Amino acid sequence: MDASELQPITEFIKAQVPFDTLDLATLERCCKSLSVGYYSKLSAFVPLDESHPQLYIVRSGAFEVRDNDGELLDRLGEGDYFGFPSLLSGEKVSNRVRILEDGLVYHLDPDTFDYLRVESREFDRFFNRAFAKRLRHQTRFKAKELTTNRVSSLMSGDPLVIDFNATVSEAARKMRSARVSSVLVIDNNKLSGILTDRDLRNRVLAEGLEGSLPVHQAMTTKPKTLTSNSLVFEAMLLMSEHSIHHLPIVDDDRAVGVLTSTDILRGQSSQPLLLIGEIERQNDLESLIAVSKQIPLLLQNLISADARAEEIGRVLTSVTDALTRRLIVLNQQILGEAPMAFCWLAFGSQGRQDQAACSDQDNGLLLAHEPDEEAAGYFETLTKAVCNGLDRCGYIYCPGDIMAQNPKWRLTLTQWQQRFDKWVNTPEPKALMHASIFFDMRSIYGPSSLFDSLQDKVLAETKDNDIFLAGMTNNSLQESPPLGFFKQFVLERDGREVKGIDLKHKGNALINDIARVYALSAGIKEVNTAKRIRALMESNIINRKDALNLADAHEFIAHMRLSNQGYQYTHSLDLSNYLKPQNLSSLVRHQLRDAFKVVHDAQAGIKLKFTRTF
Amino acid sequence: MSRSDSTKQYYRSQMPAVGQIFSESSLMAVDLEMTGLDPNSDQILSIGLIPIEKGQLQLSRAEQKLIQINGSVGQSATIHGIVDHQLQAGVSIDSAIEWFLERTRGKLLVAHHSPLDLGFLQVAIKQVTGESIKLLAIDTLALERKRLLRKQDVLKEGTLRLGACRARYGLPVYAAHNALVDALACGELLLAQVAALGDLHQVTVAELCHLS
DSSP states (O other): OOGGGGHHHHHHHHTSTTGGGSOHHHHHHHHHTOEEEEEOGGGOBOOOOTTSOOEEEESSSEEEEEOTTOOEEEEEOTTOEESHHHHHHOOOOOOEEEEEEOEEEEEEOHHHHHHHHHHOHHHHHHHHHHHHHTTOOTTOOOOHHHHHOBGGGTSEESOOEEETTSBHHHHHHHHHHHTOSEEEEEETTEEEEEEEHHHIIIIIITTTOOTTSBHHHHSEESOOOBOTTSBHHHHHHHHHHHTOSEEEEEETTEEEEEEEHHHHHHTSSSOHHHHHHHHHHOOSHHHHHHHHTTHHHHHHHHHHTTOOHHHHHHHHHHHHHHHHHHHHHHHHHHHOSOSSOEEEEEOHHHHHTOOOTTOBOOEEEEESSOOOHHHHHHHHHHHHHHHHHHHHTTOBOOTTOOSTTSGGGEEEHHHHHHHHHHHHHSOOHHHHHHHGGGGSOEEEESOHHHHHHHHHHHHHHHTTOHHHHHHHHHHHTTSOOSBOTTSOBOOEEETTEEEEEETIIIIIHHHHHHHHHHHHHHTOOOOSHHHHHHHHHHTTSSOHHHHHHHHHHHHHHHHHHHHHHHHHHHTTOOOOSEEOGGGSOHHHHHHHHHHHHHHHHHHHHHHHHHHOOO | OOHHHHHHHHHHHHHHHHTSBGGGOEEEEEEEEESSSOTTTSOEEEEEEEEEETTEEEGGGOEEEEBOOSSOOGGGHHHHOOOHHHHHTSBOHHHHHHHHHHHHTTOEEEETTHHHHHHHHHHHHHHHHSOOOOOOEEEHHHHHHHHHHTTOSOOOTTTTSHHHHHHHTTOOOOOOOSHHHHHHHHHHHHHHHHHHHSOTTTOBHHHHHHHO
16 A cells, blocks of 8 residues: 555544654555554443553543553543553553544554554653653753652651541541641551541542531542652652642651642742742842842743742742832932832732742832822832842843833822722723733732722722723733633744643633722622632622632643743743643643633623623 | 366355354455446456454455456546546456455455446456355345434435444444445444344344345
8 A cells, every 4th residue: 555545544644643753664554554453432441452562642532541440541632642541561551541522443463553653762761751751741840959859858757647447527627636637548557548638628528418427438548658768759740640739758658748839839949939038138229139040040940940930929929019018118218218108019910929939029009198299209110229229139120111110100198099090980091901910919018008999999990890801801802812702722833833822811811900990899808819719609690610710721721831931941941821732641631721701701701791792 | 276166166155154153153344436336337446355364454464456448447436436547556457356256255245335346347257257146134224224224214315325334323424435445434334234123143144135
């Protein structure tokens, strides 16, 4: 057979990683050896023949790989593979493949598979790696100091334990008095499971079960464990691969400790609290600049420790806040006490506490009353010094000039109120679009009563203000999540180069917009998006399910953005918000698609609610 | 052995295939490219064959023969993309038919709109061997028509075209057009149709013939 005669198949195979690394002759030989099967939902599972392992290449349809315990390992779609673990290990098939959508699958026989592994190192490496990690997070990277540490140096020893037959109430009481978030469940002196705060919430409370439930019914059985001699890095990998935060440490069949993600975080050289403490001890700009050089490393360590994106945002923002405050204090030491009360306002991402890498400044000054000439001069000097200091510490000047050093954004309470009044009561679409960051404002320095007088007034005007809310909503609907009609990703291109998915502007920014519109409609004071969503859920403005979905989507997309930037950082690439989906495992691709779907639905929700259109 | 004996034997060889359960059966997806639609005046340009063993298409034994014809490809070149000079490399209709009978012995054929392909093959076999033969095939078009007519009364034009049928089962769009790709497309469609019937281990080839 001339392979070109079966062009549709060769074309498809040729485009798949790692088949794309094969030379033409090898590729043709490979295509020629395939057999084609079709699997229908009606038969539920792909019949995997134990005596005849093969590589399954998904051409169409959707499948799900689950292990013996029914745990989901992977979701597969076009261009994904299954069956390779048995091919590589020679062990019999233990996972099951459920058919979610009917699909066409190509089968590659073991002989050809082995031949291709010999022919192409990339091919071999691809499947070995996929086997080793089942290709979960490819974007893990190693912070240097973490690779040498042993688990024993970070874990808490003498772990809290409880008997297999104890009740969850007893477990909860023990956890409370020991002030820990997990307890190891012991049966016959051996580790049988682990019970965490999350298990108590998800498997007991959320299910409406009683405190008399035996722990063994709520715990995670056969948890992943490591020995105390393992590398911290291994622990991090294991935790992130399995999305767990607690790792029992077992030596010679005996539970000797627990390692939590917080322990790992604490083990980092750039602890956020230390860094903030250091900032507060510095007495001049030069030393503040030196200290702020640690901020990128802090971000890296937080990302490697798999901290929640929300936590990372809060931690980084608290560093910016501390730096800003220190700059204000130091400059006041030079300039003398301020002639009146004032607040330093942070807008946009700093306001929302979701700063990440390469943030620019968005700030303003709120004055208690109209300054005379001398006072005006004082604040001009102060703000210029602080903004310059921030710039030199790595927070570059705002390209849109929204900064306290710009007289336009150095206003009295009355002037700020008038400014907001104009945006709210005579909203012009374009002006409003630029104004949206001002509605995410927070006071970094100054008397809270002054800031409250501004915020209370603003919220009183936005609350239930139909015209304003419709305008805000229409603005936020200018962008939509990057999903095509068939739920495939829509990639942005720059000329010939595929830039990928803009996780910020087509993901998190849209969720920020949605949360902002709702919060302003209800007069909610929170500005952090996660807190806004929580407050909206608690006041029944968004129903529980939608709120949790939206919060999860926000966290997930932000997490992807951060780990992508972590990857870019460790590979010395320019940091950007663009993610190339082909670098993702199929499971992560699926989750990302689901997250964007949630954003899409939430957009439809605000459209209906605030503009009364579909 | 006379040619007449060989066609009889060929016919007999197909009989056991009819009794098989689909998941155990041995079938052959076939597609022809022709110069036109009339078996008596038009000629076969190429034949594509892909075996379907135990419910799976075997690309390792996929084969295609281009056939030398009398005269020019003419109009049909615009459909099949086969041009005269490519056919120079082809085989004679005699050897193509011998090859076809040899490869498909003992296997039931599968084709989309099988009467057309079978018609051409039967005429060609008669010309080559001097013997009339009745070929048997599962017709994926007829299967689809039956299935759709159970749900609706009237079928719109184009509903039963190979591409349209495949789209209903979520099968990929194949842009390339040759006998082998069409045989592949038809074979995949049959797999999808059988999967939609439910239990793979129950459906027999006889039922599929009957349904078509």
